[in-house]
Amino acid sequence: MHLLEVENITKRFGGLVAINNVSFHIDEGEIVGLIGPNGAGKTTLFHLITGFIKADSGTVKLRDENITGLAPHKIVNKGLARTFQVVRPFRHLPTIANVLVSLKSPRGSRKIEWLKTPERKALDLLEDVGLSEMMMEPAEILAHGDLKRLEIARALATEPDLLLLDEPFAGLNPIETDLLTKSLQTIHLDGHTMVIVEHKLHALMKLAKRVIVLHYGEKIAEGTPEEIAKNKKVIEVYMGTGK
Amino acid sequence: MVRIYFRRIHKDFAQHVLDVPSRLLALLCFPLLLAVPLTQTKVYPLVTMTLATTMAIFAASWDLLVGRTGQMSLGHALFFGIGAYTTAFLTKFYELPIVVTIPLGMLTATLAAVLVGFPSLRVKGPYLALVSMAFPLIGTGLVFYFRDVTGGEKGIWGLPKFFPGYGRVETRVGEYYLALILLLISAIIVYKVANSRTGIVLVSILDDELASKACGINVVKYKLMAFAISALFAGLAGGFYAHLMRVANYDTLGLNLSFLPVILTILGGLGTIYGPIVGSYIYYVVGVFVLDEMLSIPSEWHILFFLAVVILFVLKWPRGIARFVTDKLEDLSEEREIEERGPHIWKKYRRKK
Amino acid sequence: MIEQILVLGAITGAMYALLALGFTLIYGVAEVVNMAYGAISLLGTYMFIFFASFWAITQAGITVVPHSYIVLAIVLAAIVVGILGSIIYRFIIDPVVEDLLALLVVTIGVAIILQQSMAIGFGHYHRAVSIHISGSIALLGVRVITSQVIGAVVSLVLFAILWIFIAKTKTGGAMRATASDREAAMLMGIDTRKLSMLTMAISSSLAAVAGILTVASTTQIATPYIWTEPLIMSFAIVILGGLGSIKGSFIASFIFGYSEQVFITFMPGYTAYLRGAFALAVMVAVLVLRPRGLFGKHVELED
Numbered sequence: 036m037h038l039l040e041v042e043n044i045t046k047r048f049g050g051l052v053a054i055n056n057v058s059f060h061i062d063e064g065e066i067v068g069l070i071g072p073n074g075a076g077k078t079t080l081f082h083l084i085t086g087f088i089k090a091d092s093g094t095v096k097l098r099d100e101n102i103t104g105l106a107p108h109k110i111v112n113k114g115l116a117r118t119f120q121v122v123r124p125f126r127h128l129p130t131i132a133n134v135l136v137s138l139k140s141p142r143g144s145r146k147i148e149w150l151k152t153p154e155r156k157a158l159d160l161l162e163d164v165g166l167s168e169m170m171m172e173p174a175e176i177l178a179h180g181d182l183k184r185l186e187i188a189r190a191l192a193t194e195p196d197l198l199l200l201d202e203p204f205a206g207l208n209p210i211e212t213d214l215l216t217k218s219l220q221t222i223h224l225d226g227h228t229m230v231i232v233e234h235k236l237h238a239l240m241k242l243a244k245r246v247i248v249l250h251y252g253e254k255i256a257e258g259t260p261e262e263i264a265k266n267k268k269v270i271e272v273y274m275g276t277g278k
Numbered sequence: 279m280v281r282i283y284f285r286r287i288h289k290d291f292a293q294h295v296l297d298v299p300s301r302l303l304a305l306l307c308f309p310l311l312l313a314v315p316l317t318q319t320k321v322y323p324l325v326t327m328t329l330a331t332t333m334a335i336f337a338a339s340w341d342l343l344v345g346r347t348g349q350m351s352l353g354h355a356l357f358f359g360i361g362a363y364t365t366a367f368l369t370k371f372y373e374l375p376i377v378v379t380i381p382l383g384m385l386t387a388t389l390a391a392v393l394v395g396f397p398s399l400r401v402k403g404p405y406l407a408l409v410s411m412a413f414p415l416i417g418t419g420l421v422f423y424f425r426d427v428t429g430g431e432k433g434i435w436g437l438p439k440f441f442p443g444y445g446r447v448e449t450r451v452g453e454y455y456l457a458l459i460l461l462l463i464s465a466i467i468v469y470k471v472a473n474s475r476t477g478i479v480l481v482s483i484l485d486d487e488l489a490s491k492a493c494g495i496n497v498v499k500y501k502l503m504a505f506a507i508s509a510l511f512a513g514l515a516g517g518f519y520a521h522l523m524r525v526a527n528y529d530t531l532g533l534n535l536s537f538l539p540v541i542l543t544i545l546g547g548l549g550t551i552y553g554p555i556v557g558s559y560i561y562y563v564v565g566v567f568v569l570d571e572m573l574s575i576p577s578e579w580h581i582l583f584f585l586a587v588v589i590l591f592v593l594k595w596p597r598g599i600a601r602f603v604t605d606k607l608e609d610l611s612e613e614r615e616i617e618e619r620g621p622h623i624w625k626k627y628r629r630k631k
Numbered sequence: 632m633i634e635q636i637l638v639l640g641a642i643t644g645a646m647y648a649l650l651a652l653g654f655t656l657i658y659g660v661a662e663v664v665n666m667a668y669g670a671i672s673l674l675g676t677y678m679f680i681f682f683a684s685f686w687a688i689t690q691a692g693i694t695v696v697p698h699s700y701i702v703l704a705i706v707l708a709a710i711v712v713g714i715l716g717s718i719i720y721r722f723i724i725d726p727v728v729e730d731l732l733a734l735l736v737v738t739i740g741v742a743i744i745l746q747q748s749m750a751i752g753f754g755h756y757h758r759a760v761s762i763h764i765s766g767s768i769a770l771l772g773v774r775v776i777t778s779q780v781i782g783a784v785v786s787l788v789l790f791a792i793l794w795i796f797i798a799k800t801k802t803g804g805a806m807r808a809t810a811s812d813r814e815a816a817m818l819m820g821i822d823t824r825k826l827s828m829l830t831m832a833i834s835s836s837l838a839a840v841a842g843i844l845t846v847a848s849t850t851q852i853a854t855p856y857i858w859t860e861p862l863i864m865s866f867a868i869v870i871l872g873g874l875g876s877i878k879g880s881f882i883a884s885f886i887f888g889y890s891e892q893v894f895i896t897f898m899p900g901y902t903a904y905l906r907g908a909f910a911l912a913v914m915v916a917v918l919v920l921r922p923r924g925l926f927g928k929h930v931e932l933e934d
Contacts, residue, residue, distance in 0.1 A: 087488070111494035123489035125482045136482040139475050140494025153475065193494050350732055352739070397919045405918045407735050408664075408866060412911035415863065419908030533859060537743065540736055578751050585740045585747075592733045592740075593726050 036099050038063045038228055039115070039197055044083055044093035046252075053079050055252045056093070061197065061230060066223055068243030068260070069232045072272060075249040077232045078120050081199050085117045086110045097197070112142040116195035118186040120202045120232075126175040130166060131157050133174050133185055137192035146194040160188045164218060180211040184218070191222065198222070200231045204238050212238050240264075248272070311458060311559075315451045323566065324450040325522070330562035331457035332518050333542060335464050337554030339511035340539035342468055345549035346477070347504040348484030349399075352536055353410035356394065356417055357387040357509040359531035361516030366434035366526035367427070376438060380517035387513025391505040399501050414531045421528050433527025440521055453522060460518065461555070464511050469551050471507060480504055484549075541588050636892045638773040642783040644888025646845050647868055649786035651880040652793060653837035654865040659810035659875040661827035663724055664731070666738035668838055669862030670745040671716060675839020676846050676853050677749050678708035680758055701762050705843055709836040716835025717828040724831075725824060742858060749855035757854055762847045782844035789840065793833070794877070806830060810875060860907060867910035871917050873927025883925065887913075 364383035546557025872879030
């Protein structure tokens with residue numbers, strides 16, 4: 036049984052086919068990369084899987100349970116969490132309160148260990164991503180890199196089985212990229228399965244064992260990072276045909 | 279020690295809501311409010327202050343929904359009017375005691391909120407505002423259609439007083455204190471809700487609904503909850519108003535009344551607990567005592583004045599007077615520098631421990 | 632009876648169409664939900680009363696205004712209201728056009744200010760509004776009050792003029808471009824703020840004329856508090872037709888016009904309040920079931 040199974044997902048916007056008959060699966064414990072040129076539909080695919088957009092056809096199954104078309108919050112409570120490409124913090128809340136929101140969800144509150152207060156768990160999560168110093172600061176003053184980590188802490192607060200990360204490395208400098216890579220490796224070791232959309236292929240290839248390539252809404256290749264790097268179609272798509 | 283530390287988080291967060299200087303301000307003002315009847319012996323100013331207190335409850339209920347949860351309501355008079363008509367109907371035609379009918383009115387308003395909420399919440403942004411405006415207007419249409427029950431233009435009049443059998447002034451004094459007590463209770467409840475973990479979720483919905491959903495929050499459920507609590511207190515205000523004025527008519531569903539909490543809250547500060555309360559008192563005190571008595575400006579001009587002020591505020595200071603003042607005070611006392619990072623903020627954080 | 636519904640429905644629909652057009656324009660071009668629209672329309676009616684009174688002649692207890700001056704009064708009222716509208720846009724609406732809550736608050740504020748100003752300036756009691764044309768005409772065998780026919784005809788003519796303006800002129804093209812994609816229009820060098828001011832002027836003038844024609848040919852009475860009705864109707868029509876779609880609001884105007892006649896014919900207790908309630912109920916239903924209306928272009932994504 037796959038952790039996530041996406042079958043024949045299609046989405047049209049007016050006349051444009053954004054996602055065309057895409058199928059793939061994710062198994063427990065993997066880190067899978069999802070790459071493709073801009074506009075390939077990666078974020079749209081995330082939206083479809085997580086319920087923010089309704090697919091025209093196809094199914095999404097989480098551990099064999101059909102979650103196609105469920106409301107986003109229900110999907111989160113089933114163990115599938117995501118971050119956003121452009122960070123979406125709760126600006127008027129302190130950093131720790133951002134995490135507390137997730138902990139108030141049914142799954143989030145269920146998964147708080149006995150004898151722990153939500154605030155304690157929130158602080159632990161902030162410590163895990165290195166934000167505990169900023170805990171009382173309103174989220175609006177955080178730097179971009181910190182906000183990205185806050186998004187991850189917020190997603191982790193619901194103890195997801197599967198974590199979808201949308202360009203977690205965007206806008207980070209090399210040091211922050213390095214730190215985040217290490218954080219993600221730790222998160223992976225903690226038992227979280229991840230799908231990562233990313234343009235910074237360097238960083239992604241260090242983490243992902245398997246990569247799926249999307250182009251104009253279609254899956255054009257799938258394989259290990261080495262295989263993908265040598266794949267003619269993928270090179271064409273990224274580099275142009277060179278003629 | 280760990281527990282004390284974490285209780286502090288709520289207190290510290292509460293500082294965003296009721297910042298220290300403004301908490302002091304509120305505490306200072308309360309004894310002043312208590313002392314009002316000692317200085318006024320005439321009925322008219324007493325009733326005005328009672329009205330101000332009632333509208334403070336109404337405005338606070340509106341702010342919980344709009345300022346805290348971000349759900350625009352331009353039809354809040356619906357709940358006010360339902361509260362008013364329910365208690366009027368039950369006291370006049372069924373002779374039930376006020377103590378029973380006002381809570382019944384509140385519950386009816388809450389029920390209406392849930393019913394109205396379902397379609398309203400399916401609708402986004404500007405449309406929600408329009409839909410919210412629609413319901414009290416539909417209600418007015420119904421009031422006139424069923425004029426046998428609702429009394430049509432005249433409304434339901436001759437409602438019982440709160441304290442029958444007392445002299446003119448005494449009964450007004452009693453009403454004033456009763457209103458103050460109700461305001462205090464309402465304010466405390468709203469404060470507790472706003473500063474609980476539920477309140478945190480409400481603010482998250484205000485800030486970014488999509489992100490809130492991504493945190494597993496059933497946004498619709500929380501919005502309905504905010505609607506319901508808001509309607510509960512609006513219904514309280516309406517019910518109290520009916521017995522204060524001893525009549526319930528279609529004005530209690532009117533657009534002018536729907537817009538009143540907007541004015542009051544913007545005057546005082548959106549998204550705070552004390553803002554709408556302060557705004558209400560400013561509106562009535564300035565309106566009656568300054569504009570009317572001192573400057574003898576006719577009443578049609580009052581609303582022009584306040585609206586001009588409101589529009590000015592929206593254009594220049596979107597967060598209202600009270601917030602403006604307390605921000606300035608805070609700036610002086612804490613030298614908040616939001617731009618800078620580093621050791622400076624570290625120190626600030628340490629100080630909060 | 633059918634002919635009566637057909638004819639009267641068309642007349643009502645035509646006058647609604649003019650009213651709704653102004654609302655659609657300012658929403659489409661400037662993305663402004665103008666809660667003061669009804670009040671502006673009513674202001675036009677009061678301005679008309681004001682100007683017409685200059686040329687009123689009283690003979691044997693009857694006050695009459697010569698027809699040419701009626702036209703002049705309407706034109707002047709439209710101009711004054713149009714200018715006022717663009718001033719309101721420039722100083723009050725434009726600063727808050729991005730924040731919807733602020734925009735709604737501010738425009739409702741303007742509406743109430745206008746209401747109070749009209750009450751102070753003209754009194755809060757009833758005022759007579761008339762274009763001083765009496766008699767009736769027979770259309771398709773139905774007796775219709777002449778002023779209503781004139782109102783409908785003028786409305787359709789103005790609608791057509793505006794339609795041509797938007798479709799054929801350069802400014803009209805700029806309006807269409809801005810309505811379709813504001814940022815692209817700005818990048819192309821269109822001064823969207825000036826354009827919005829102009830649109831607001833046109834919108835307000837249309838509202839004024841529509842208000843004058845409607846009141847003068849139906850109730851013939853104005854008070855400062857009746858501004859909610861045109862606002863409600865405009866909203867309901869424009870939302871049914873689809874926000875931003877001129878064609879949609881045209882068709883929706885007639886849908887409302889006809890349904891109103893049907894109600895009047897078959898429901899004896901039908902009052903103005905019920906008309907508003909019905910229009911609002913339709914509006915709510917549309918917003919919940921099909922927010923983009925009949926021809927609207929906004930598709931509400933979750934995102």
